[in-house]
Amino acid sequence: MLLLLQLLSLLRELTAESPWGLPVVADGPASLAKVVMAELADLKLENKPWPGGTHSLHYHYLALSEPGPGLPQFLAVGYVDDQPFIHYDSRVDRAKPQAPWMAAVDTQYWETETQKQRAWAKVQQVETWTVMGYHNQSSGTHSTQRTFGCEIREDGHTSSFWQFGFDGQDHLSLDLETLSWVSAKPVAVQTKRWWETERCYAEYDKAYLEGLCLTSLHRYLELGSQSLTRKEPPKVQVTRHTAEDGSITLRCWARGFYPRDISLSWWLGEDELVQEAEYVETRPDGDGTYQTWAAVRVPARMENGYICHVQHSSLNHTLTVAWEAPSHQWITSAKVISIIFTITFLLVAGVLIFIKQYSQGGEEPHNSQNPMSVETAQLLC
Template structure:
């Protein structure tokens, strides 16, 4: 549609047409800037043909102790490329190819000053406004559901799996305990993923020798819980979910859960909602 549009309802209700017109103008400008950068970077890395990606991540953190931090990072084809150092207002190159762009962007003193100003002075007020707009959604607490299961593994071992889902906010601690002691060093997790409904989910697995008698349990800590959630592994009952400590029997009939991991690709070298530093030129001249 070639338009910047709000996604959550609370953004649509609190920002007017002028805000989205400005977002659209920047997005269209960055389409051109990114195209030029992709062309020059492809030549620089001798990868001009095929599918290539530039990604940018920037923003600011507002921590519980009220301290703040800002960050900016670029990547090319999934590899680190450049990171902004706010203290020195210079760029940190991840490889030899990025050195050319680093030298060019280091020389753009005014742009770098504007980046530092934005990340330290402009981003936090905008973040506070967004938190106020969406406080009913962003500051809610949703308790997790935990379920343990098992399956046969190699060499007679058994893999225990603890699936924790439906929780918000994202931060959570999930560990397997054996006889009450943490086994975190021998567990595996694919990280915390979005569920698609505004909550998150994660899996933590561990291999055990079923011949060794021990008590295993999945231990969950989350700010929505008044006390940690502990779900024991019982081979005959491994498909019974535990919801915040309450056992609920359900019938599972061919349910398939699909998880989509979304990586936002942001165009251009621009710092966010208003007060943007200049774009400068493409990433590099090979």
């Protein structure tokens, strides 16, 4: 990083005025960074009721070395529980709300966040060109990604992460236990040495993630309580799939639920099929809710014996769902059989009438004026 000394005088003021987003610590005197770090470490969670469930706050920063048409040089997006709530685009150069519950925040907050993101845009731009140099790249479009955040689980335990990527690949991550930078690739060792020149920056990141980040998460949950602490039950459906080799898979779908935490399991009688089941990670459904599924392979004609169990905070009991054959399946089959029978009957009748007419009249079968030929044609049609 370059020395962003002009930001250091602003840093302490911003931290005191609005402990919401991530302040900037430039590569200035380590003593000043340690002062800010100490202030962050002193931030404690207020003793307020926790809304329950698992909640998270995380940010994604993206910087481009040479952005193409329509692309920003720097982009920052903040998420609470996977829902975007703040957005900064260097082309607009203003931090803006992304969630309705953020619109009521005062103008001072948005001014503060705008200044922070402007500063981070400069820092990450320097980082981008520096890492490009480590890769012997002096031009072209390249990117760095910084992602970090914290989480509070329903049992009160917390966790945090801090990662840095280059061109979409892992580059460095921060081990919060040892306060060491972990390089994902050999070339990242040079970045690791660069960042380890001042241990206080790793200490600062840890202080932010375990102090200010959690405090901010609490406050955002207060602002968006109606949206972020709501409970929406899952819509559950079991589908049946046949593979090319004839094997049958039952998939238990859960969609449209909130909050994120959910448990899906497959049972056969009194036995839970832990090893046999396949699971996917819960993911956003695109409308502020979540979706996921669990699948299990089953023997043919044994589908009805397998039961999907669903547990979610919006439900006061365990929901059990089994696969059901579509009710219209037998109706459709009967219709097909009836149509085939009718067509067969008409063809046989037509052939018999044709043979009878030809044997009695002795006329050529192609005589279109014969009444029997007309009758035959009508039957065939």
